[in-house]
Amino acid sequence: MSQVFQDFSYAYPSGEIAHLRADLGLSWAEIRTILLDAVELGFAWRAPDGTSSKAAFLADFAQDLDAAFAKHGITFPTSE
DSSP: OOHHHHHHOOOSHHHHHHIIIIITOOOHHHHHHHHHHHHHHSSOOBOTTSOBOHHHHHHHHHHHHHHHHHTTTOOOOOOO
16 A cells, blocks of 8 residues: 555544545534434444333434534534
């Protein structure tokens, strides 16, 4: 593999986000939506007892995602 390809490869999570931002020009809000949609669509949600913890998991993930963004000074309007 060439050194140039290794230096500019986005094949890791933060690199994928960098690609969305730098190369595609997406806003942080659009990137947040993509990440939340990917998590929601990427997992099966039915527990063996027939209950679902989807809403709780997604709320926790969104809170953790927002905290990670906030560490870098990126905040989003709240719906409250």
